[in-house]
Amino acid sequence: MTPERETRTFQRASLPRHRGHDAAAGAGRSDFAATDDYIGFCEGLRQICGIDLTQYKRPQMERRLRSYWSRLGVTKLTDALPRLRSDAAQLDNLLDRVTINVSQLWRHPDQWARLESGLLQELSAGGRLRAWSAGCSYGAEAYTLAAICSQVIPNATVRISGTDIDQRMVARAKAGEFSAADARTAPPKAMERWFERTADGWRAKPALRSMTNFEVGDLLKLRPAGSSYELIMCRNTVIYFADQIRDELHASFAHALRPGGVLVIGGTERITDAASLGLAPIHPFIYRKS
Template identity: 25%
Template structure:
């Protein structure tokens, strides 16, 4: 007797849809966590007025503009300046003293979304006197998010939260020193932006592009399945220099991953790890 439960129609439709995205548009969501994908696709179906994933797939294959809009649902764009201030305080107090020993610094913000974390890092490095000898690679798979990030323009209504986070992160100056305001928008100083390279990069399909001293990839891997998490961690391990640092999200952990022995806890409560080098 066969006890294997056959996949549901929804499961089959979802698998076919992400395969279509991969083969037609070369974006790989095949190893993203299924529960998260289902939620996002449900929201997308409502937006496009589709009654099924098959209907959405039909439109996707015939209307290129549909994919551009769908990408906004498939990529997470929830961010904030100095989000989780304790993380940046730990970087400032525990990691920066060691980063000072390098003549030049390269930092990778993986999954940078609309750029808030990249600017947070640039401000922190400026305050610690390290920005001029640093290069920040800020990468994402969403071209619209990258364009917004590179512009460095944000809603002025967010400034009170940005300012409070900056202060709690151990900020050494006024946040207003780093942006100018006009009407209901703020724009970050071009001197911050000149040390940031915004670029398209997929943790699912692309390779390592540089050796770095710090990788910050926060609240990204929670949307991956175990296999894709392992691939991302492979990339981070390969990219990091000897005894380099890795920061992940507060809801993420390496404890049960295939790379549990590749990184040692450095600041446990803020999810900062240090690369363990082989003999």
């Protein structure tokens, strides 16, 4: 599948408004700053760069924002908006602070072991594997999957799409470069086989890069077409979202899987009512669509 065709499997559509957002909208936009500088800040940021922080868990996000701005001498969040409008570097720094890009190669090794020992073979029985790393950060998850697929299903046609809201992470993912620390739990033999050494780390070999493509995308806006993937990995990303948004995303992933397809979530996450989405657990944090 070419990147162009893959792009068309995502259709932009607006989400039903989250309750918190509706309440804010009901207050009237001009009242935001007067009543709640956090909501006023979120609305301003949404206008500046399109990222809607009202969909994320407020306590954690607000703590992060206030500690970031208080170090810069700003106590009222809405006072920071003019700076973000006029200073692209400041906006970049802030997004670094709020999007939490932590990742690593072979993160959660037991999940990779389960995929490697039969599951990938089964998912690609039709000769192809279409996989989506949703919230891919700088690509460690997608390249780990590419390396394992190269190892265990060498004859399948494998296309791995990575999506992240943070364009700097997507640029890094396209480069396919990783630090030595990124590889700290990766099997040394696999690293030597599928990555090449650089001055201070590793770069994915062309064989892996040809299996992956990365795009900037907001999971809150993307609507993947039904039955488009055999495998979706969304780990350590929905934990930042409000519960209702997390549940809507899990429903959207279930819809995007073909019957028999598999959803992998993070090791601290849960799906609220997996059965109602047609998902059944087959391993801790791994679900199959019926």
